[in-house]
Amino acid sequence: MTALPRWADVILLPVLNVVLAFLVGGLIVLAVGQNPIEAVGIMLYGAFGYGSGFGYTLYYTTDFIFAGLAVSLAYHAGLFNIGPEGQAYVGGLGVILIGLALNGTHWAIVFPLMIVCGALFGAAWAFIPGYLQAKRGSHVVITTILFNFIAASMMGYIISRILKPAGVNSDESAPLEAITRVPQLRSFIELFRNSPVNLTFFLAIAALIFVYWLIWRTKFGYAVRALGNNPVAANYAGISNQKMIMIVMALAGAFAAMVAVNNVGGVQGRLILNFVNGAGFVGIAVAFMGRGHPVGVGLSALLFGILYQGGQELAFQMPGITREMIVTIQALVILFTGAMGDMLRGPLGRIFTQPDPVAGGK
Amino acid sequence: MEQALVDITLILDSTVRLAVPLILACLAGLYSERAGIVDIGLEGKLLAGAFAAAAMSAVTGSAWLGLLAGIGAALLFSGIHGLASINFKGNQTISGVALNFLAAGLTTFLGQSWFHRGGYTPQLSGDQRFNPITLPFANELREVPILGQIYWELISGHNIITYVAFIAVPVTAWVLFRTRFGLRLRAVGENPKAIDTAGISVTLLRYQALIITAVLVGIGGAYLSIAQSAGFNNNMSAGRGYIALAALIFAKWRPGPALLVCLMFGFLDAFQFRIQGQSFPLIGEVPVQAIQALPYILTVILLAGFIGRAVAPKASGIPYTKER
Numbered sequence: 001m002t003a004l005p006r007w008a009d010v011i012l013l014p015v016l017n018v019v020l021a022f023l024v025g026g027l028i029v030l031a032v033g034q035n036p037i038e039a040v041g042i043m044l045y046g047a048f049g050y051g052s053g054f055g056y057t058l059y060y061t062t063d064f065i066f067a068g069l070a071v072s073l074a075y076h077a078g079l080f081n082i083g084p085e086g087q088a089y090v091g092g093l094g095v096i097l098i099g100l101a102l103n104g105t106h107w108a109i110v111f112p113l114m115i116v117c118g119a120l121f122g123a124a125w126a127f128i129p130g131y132l133q134a135k136r137g138s139h140v141v142i143t144t145i146l147f148n149f150i151a152a153s154m155m156g157y158i159i160s161r162i163l164k165p166a167g168v169n170s171d172e173s174a175p176l177e178a179i180t181r182v183p184q185l186r187s188f189i190e191l192f193r194n195s196p197v198n199l200t201f202f203l204a205i206a207a208l209i210f211v212y213w214l215i216w217r218t219k220f221g222y223a224v225r226a227l228g229n230n231p232v233a234a235n236y237a238g239i240s241n242q243k244m245i246m247i248v249m250a251l252a253g254a255f256a257a258m259v260a261v262n263n264v265g266g267v268q269g270r271l272i273l274n275f276v277n278g279a280g281f282v283g284i285a286v287a288f289m290g291r292g293h294p295v296g297v298g299l300s301a302l303l304f305g306i307l308y309q310g311g312q313e314l315a316f317q318m319p320g321i322t323r324e325m326i327v328t329i330q331a332l333v334i335l336f337t338g339a340m341g342d343m344l345r346g347p348l349g350r351i352f353t354q355p356d357p358v359a360g361g362k
Numbered sequence: 363m364e365q366a367l368v369d370i371t372l373i374l375d376s377t378v379r380l381a382v383p384l385i386l387a388c389l390a391g392l393y394s395e396r397a398g399i400v401d402i403g404l405e406g407k408l409l410a411g412a413f414a415a416a417a418m419s420a421v422t423g424s425a426w427l428g429l430l431a432g433i434g435a436a437l438l439f440s441g442i443h444g445l446a447s448i449n450f451k452g453n454q455t456i457s458g459v460a461l462n463f464l465a466a467g468l469t470t471f472l473g474q475s476w477f478h479r480g481g482y483t484p485q486l487s488g489d490q491r492f493n494p495i496t497l498p499f500a501n502e503l504r505e506v507p508i509l510g511q512i513y514w515e516l517i518s519g520h521n522i523i524t525y526v527a528f529i530a531v532p533v534t535a536w537v538l539f540r541t542r543f544g545l546r547l548r549a550v551g552e553n554p555k556a557i558d559t560a561g562i563s564v565t566l567l568r569y570q571a572l573i574i575t576a577v578l579v580g581i582g583g584a585y586l587s588i589a590q591s592a593g594f595n596n597n598m599s600a601g602r603g604y605i606a607l608a609a610l611i612f613a614k615w616r617p618g619p620a621l622l623v624c625l626m627f628g629f630l631d632a633f634q635f636r637i638q639g640q641s642f643p644l645i646g647e648v649p650v651q652a653i654q655a656l657p658y659i660l661t662v663i664l665l666a667g668f669i670g671r672a673v674a675p676k677a678s679g680i681p682y683t684k685e686r
Contacts, residue, residue, distance in 0.1 A: 028468070032475040080455055138665035139674075141402070141455050142611065145604055146658040146665075153655035161649065284459060322474045322481070327467030331460050339446040339457030 004349055014291055014337060016344055021332035028328060034320045046313020047306040053313065055186065055195020060279075061305030062197065062262045065204040067283025068301050069211055070126075070256035072292035074140075076215055077248040078228035083129065083144030084256035085280030086151030087122045091257020093158065094121030095264045096271040099176045110180050111199065114265045119254035125151065126253025127246060134242035140249070152274070159273055173271040182266035198266030203258060204301075208294040211255075224248055256280060278327075282308075285330045288338035304330070367508065371515045373632050378516065378524065379590060381628025383408065383599075385527045386582030387606035388613070388620045389534050390575040396538065396615060397571030398551040398677040402458030403443055404579055405603025406465030410435040411583020413469035416483040416594035417476065419490045419587075428490070429523075429584045436580030439465065440572040448568050451681035462603070470596050483587070483594040492521035492589040523585045528621075530578065535617040547571055551675035554682040564682045579603075608661035615675065627657045 004013065026036035047057045067084045074081035098117040102110050129143035156171075163173035182199050186192040215221035226234040227244050235241050263275050282304050289303070290296025311326040336343075387404050394401045414435035419428030439461050446457035470481040477483055500518035503510035538544040546567055550557045554564045586602075587594040605627055613619035634653040641647045 028471075032472065034475075080453075082459065132662070132666050136666040138662070138667070142607070143662055143665060145402070146608065146662050149601060149604065149658045150655045150662070153651040153658075157649050157651040281463065285463075288456065320475055322471055324467045324470035324474070324481070327463055328471055329467070331463035331465075331467055334456060334463060335442070335446065335460035339452040339454075339460055340450050341452065343450045343452075 004345065004352055008348060008352060010291075013341075013344060013348060014289070014296070016348075017337040017341060018289060018333060020344075021329065021336040024332050024336075025325070025329045029321065029325065032320060034318060039314055039318060039321060042314050042317045043306065043310025045310075046317075047310040051191040052193040052195040053309060055192035055197040056312070057302075057305045057309040058201055059195060059197040059262070059267070059305075060308040061301045062201045062204045063259045063279040064282050064286050064301035064304045065208060065298060066255050066258040066262070067280050068286030068290060068297040069207055069283075069294075070252040070280075071283045071287035072290065072297055073211060073215075073224075073255060074248055074252040075287060075292050076221075076228045077224045077244060078231065079130075079133070079245065079248065079252075080141045081126070081144055081249065081252050082141055082284065083126060083147050083280070084252070084259070084283045085276050085278070086144070086148035087126045087253040087256035088259035088263075088276045088280050089151045089155050089274075090125040091118040091122030091253070092260035092264045092271050092275060093155065094118040094257065095260045096163070096173050096176075099180055099265060100174060103174075103180055104177050105180055107180055107182055111182050111261075111265070114182070114261050115203070115258070118257040118260050118265075122253040122255075122257025122260070123250040124253070126256065127250040130246040130249025133249070134245040140245075148280075156273060159271055163271060171273045172268075176265075176269040178269075181269045182261065184266065196267040198262065200258065200262040200266050203261070205298075207255065207258065208298050211297075212294040256283070282330060284338075285333045288341070289333050291337075367511070371512055373629075373636055375516050376632040376635070377625060377629040378520065379628075380631045381624045382524050382527045383582045383585050383590070383602050384606050384609060384624040384627055385531065385621060386523075386578050386585065387603055388609045388624050389530055389617065390578035390582065391607055391610045392534065392538075392615060392617060392620060393547070393571045393578070394568075394575040395610065395678050396551045396675055397547050397568050398554060398675055398680065398682070399443070399447060399568055399572065400454045400458065400679045401443070401575065402455055402607070403439065403461035403603075404458075404606055405599055405601065406458075406462035407436045407439045407576065407579040408583045408586070408603045408606075409462075409465040409469055409597065409599040410439050411580040412587040412598055413465075413473065413483070413583075413594050415580075415584035416486065416587035417473070419486055420477070420484045420593070423490055425486075425490055425492050425588050428588045429492075429581065432584035432587075433577050433580035436576040436583060437573065440576035444569050444572045447681060448565055448572075451683065454679055454681070466597060469594070473594065473596075481596040486588060486592045490588065491592055492523055492585075494519045494521055495525075521585075521589045523581060523589050526581065527585075531617050531621045538617065543570075548675075551677055554677050558682070558684060564684075568682075605657055608657055611674075612661055612664055614673070630656050 029036040029039055046053050048054055070084040070087065071081050094117040095114045098113045099110060129140050129147055132138040132143050133140040159173060160171040164171060165174045184196060184198040186195060215224060223239045223244055226237060226239060227241055231241055259276060259279050264271055268275060286297055286300045286304055289300035307326045307329060311323045314321050315323050387408055391401050391404050411432035415428040415432030418431030419425050443457055443461060446452040447454040473481045473483060497518035500514045504514040538548065546557060546562060550564055550567045558564050586598055609620060609623040609627055612623045630653055634650055637648055638650055
């Protein structure tokens, strides 16, 4: 592999890959006879142009930060966690159970308990694939995919048969009282008018800082990175790989479950079918684009927040473009930053190692 | 008694119908995984194939052109997969995941742009679809008790892709275990270095495997939209690509068992439709979700090594780098 200057490796290459993904996306928009530049303009207006639009952007960003961290954390340990979707779904069960148990209690008491309880449920759900990988050698990629489906069926059953109160038609749990729900920022800040962004947003920012500290400033983080870079060496250095795999997966599940705090606790106030709605999968794109670093994850989560909120606006303004274009962009981002992330490394390397004309080269 | 026989035949008949896309996708995955390329992207290829087939068939009015378009779309996706995972030595799992999202996004987006029906393609009818074929003497033998009925209901009256899927199983077994190409294919999945040393191109072999994969999964996609249904709708593959992947693991990457597992998963699906809302003695009403989750749960149990051991081809998932 060609060695690149550090700044090129850390900033230039990822940015080029993202630009490439968006260029291809633009070409697709162009191919169906729409104007990509105009589309970008509308999206930016939808994401930042007015208060509630901006609030929605931050609300989506919150989800994507947690999902992105759930993927990156596992990736640092060399594990590809495709399961945040299911982990967040199951986390929702923990959030709603504690919420309903303490329904009517002030949110200041319930909010921390929702975090803990949701985290426990999400962690438990992610722990099983972790255990199976560590102790039984079943590949975590496959098991987390399977667990997404199992979670969907299980939660469907729980919501429609157990949590659904009598006399309610749609498949959802009983609602939380207003005082128990995580407060939305619009109750303090006028700007956010009708948007669902809530206190969980600050939890997401805190989570980013926490993960930075955890991965790069603690012994535990060192062990995680050692495992990810070279499991054999990690083992030789006295790290128990099996234990680490299980802990990291559980931790990833706990982060994924925070999507449920944002959604169930802060917005819906009840558990509805399929509330995660793909946010867990966006986490995959966010993690690769952000290269697993909290700063990168935060920025990519914001970018996807813009895309999701702006995409909503786009669907109103340009009937030729549906919101699914965002899923396409998401796919291109995963493809170019994740799967083909090193495609430009060769050409870039050649540019940087060109003989210096002044020194006369080699 | 008579009614029970009819019931069983009907449930087996829908088992066959539901198993066909699984069989095709599973065999498709078998070729690429045997060649050392993990194909998480089966789901996306299936979806892309289904969309392309329905779109082409709606525009041209020919199911055969639709089928070709389905295969073409799957080939394109396989091409991207190959480029990422063979040429650029990228992560095959990530590239597969990307393909799944790409298919989910593009099919709806293009469907809306082209047909303006909320992601649906126009309803197909007549020659735009593959219609049931009545096998010789099926109508005459229909009145014959039991055997005639089974022949008429279960064996006859399927569309051509169904027969192709069932024929593809022994053909795959023959190719894989009785031809030189099959031997090389298996070798490149276990030990690409040996293949390289023998002077055979690893890249070429893996691309060949990906092409066969695309053809099969493209046919499977076409089955969904222009044979089983009369048009494409959003996300119509509905996780079948993942079930096929699960079936492949369950079958331990062998064609014969793959057929059986796909039929079993198809049966679970048919059974689940059948028992919806019905109450049984002793156990009461079985939740639909439990049966929906069963293929996944069974695969997890298998993967965990509690019922036999599923060992993937050794070199699968690892890009091959020739030594310099």
